[in-house]
Amino acid sequence: MKLEERFRVEAEVAVNRANLLSRLWKYAPRDVLNSEYILHAMVISMVEFDEDIFAAGNCYDQHQYKNYWLFCPYAYRLPEGAILGKDLAVEYKYLSNTSEWFFIARKNAERVIRNYSQFKKGQL
Numbered sequence: 001m002k003l004e005e006r007f008r009v010e011a012e013v014a015v016n017r018a019n020l021l022s023r024l025w026k027y028a029p030r031d032v033l034n035s036e037y038i039l040h041a042m043v044i045s046m047v048e049f050d051e052d053i054f055a056a057g058n059c060y061d062q063h064q065y066k067n068y069w070l071f072c073p074y075a076y077r078l079p080e081g082a083i084l085g086k087d088l089a090v091e092y093k094y095l096s097n098t099s100e101w102f103f104i105a106r107k108n109a110e111r112v113i114r115n116y117s118q119f120k121k122g123q124l
Contacts, residue, residue: 070095
């Protein structure tokens with residue numbers, strides 16, 4: 001198997017989920033957008049879908065979701081196979097520059113938004 005094919009299914013799951021969230025943010029009524037249950041169910045279902053996906057999260061920037069300072073529905077698989085879900089932001093402040101996985105992605109997104117006028121920063 002070619003290296004670029006190794007995580008193709010997992011990448012497609014992530015892209016599919018991003019597209020679904022984009023459609024929800026654009027078209028769904030406010031009560032759907034305010035449903036934390038839906039957001040937690042989405043990340044849990046991503047981990048359930050494929051045993052190669054050991055964790056999934058949908059982390060929001062500060063003050064981007066409802067009245068939360070940070071909000072990050074997160075699901076992960078335990079070594080025994082059970083899947084747990086939680087709000088990662090309760091115990092992990094991922095906006096700091098020590099959080100490489102969020103901080104660097106956020107900085108890259110800011111650069112893309114700044115350089116391309118067709119993008120704009122969204123708010124809920």
